[in-house]
Amino acid sequence: MQDDPSAFENRQPAEEEVRERDGLSYRISDYDYELPPELIAQRPIEPRDASRLLVVHRATGTLEHRHFRDIGDYLRAGDLLIANQSRVIPARLLGRREKTGGAVEVLLLAQRADLGADTWEALVRPGRRLREGARILFGEDRMAGLPPRLQGEVLGRTEAGGRFIRFELTPEFLALHAQAQSEPPAVARLIEEIGRMPLPPYIHEPLTNPERYQTVYARIAGSAAAPTAGLHFTPELLERLRTQGVRVGFVTLHVGLDTFRPVDVEDVRDHKMHSEEIDIDEATAELVNETRRTGGRVVAVGTTSVRVLESVASLFGGQVRAYHGHTSLFITPGYRFKVVDALITNFHLPRSTLILLVSAFAGKALIEKAYQEAIRERYRFYSFGDAMLLI
Structure with missing residues (x-):
């Protein structure tokens, strides 16, 4: 045919x-x-x-x-x-793990208001050790005798291998403001102060x-x-x-x-x-x-x-x-x-x-x-x- x-x-x-x-x-x-x-x-x-x-x-x-x-x-x-x-935004945050003191780098990618206030999707390094519940401390200045000002809690992993992290002021930083009877800054303002410009790796x-x-x-x-x-x-x-x-x-x-x-x-x-x-x-x-x-x-x-x-x-x-x-x-x-x-x-x-x-x-x-x-x-x-x- x-x-x-x-x-x-x-x-x-x-x-x-x-x-x-x-x-x-x-x-x-x-x-x-x-x-x-x-x-x-x-x-x-x-x-x-x-x-x-x-x-x-x-x-x-x-x-x-x-x-x-x-x-x-x-x-x-x-x-x-x-x-x-x-x-x-100054999306690169350098901090340390609360329990071990190990260095941590966090790159903020997107704010996730759907998961709660001051919650971000982020890339983390090293990632293997930052499991759900891990806490990271930021903004410490030992030379000036200042405690960490910001803390982040890992809420879980993203589909692409990143982390969901909720940020809040540390109790020590809040206590300093209470003693001074001053209003503590918002989390967003602290991120602006602590963060660094996230230049590409090349x-x-x-x-x-x-x-x-x-x-x-x-x-x-x-x-x-x-x-x-x-x-x-x-x-x-x-x-x-x-x-x-x-x-x-x-x-x-x-x-x-x-x-x-x-x-x-x-x-x-x-x-x-x-x-x-x-x-x-x-x-x-x-x-x-x-x-x-x-x-x-x-x-x-x-x-x-x-x-x-x-x-x-x-x-x-x-x-x-x-x-x-x-x-x-x-x-x-x-x-x-x-x-x-x-x-x-x-x-x-x-x-x-x-x-x-x-x-x-x-x-x-x-x-x-x-x-x-x-x-x-x-x-x-x-x-x-x-x-x-x-x-």
């Missing part, structure tokens, strides 16, 4: 055929690359907008070498920048000015890492863009676990994306919708802004509406973007969820070409590094 030619022509292509046609790959090993260690930026460049900018034209595959201060040459009146206004030099790990528009505290694509903007550059008719809107995504967790499965479809808190208000949603109606482009500043916009559009059938909640959207090659027309981003770690996202946006082959060009031209990589404009 012969195949019906019309039936063959009209059938849906199998997944393997689609992957071959579009150059898709779900193997994380295909998103790896070698980076000379000296190209990992150890300190921010001054001024912020003096960083280099690799402009990637998706339609033609053309690459241009510019500086970030030139980004207005590629934007036009009616375009809309959407940036993440989340502010990094940055080995101390940061002299903690504000350089914040964007100039950061205002809502909650992230464990900076939305680094926005670090290149200065107030003056933003004002110049507004003057030329580019509008700016803000969303919030508090960066959490997946910034630190590599994809450790070979098939990326088996990777479980961690949930992160997002917010877009009604005014910003209307800005996005108006821009789309009038033919302007929605330009996302960073992968976090992409995830907010695309998450909301996925929830509301392609429409952008006000929303506050959580997202676990995992964007991989093959994803069809609903809102974002252009993307400003940094150079990302190999085998990460972020390099998967930019490969989905610009195509795996073009991203490989751009990264190899950036390495040849000695661009600076990662959090304090240079930028790309995918347009």
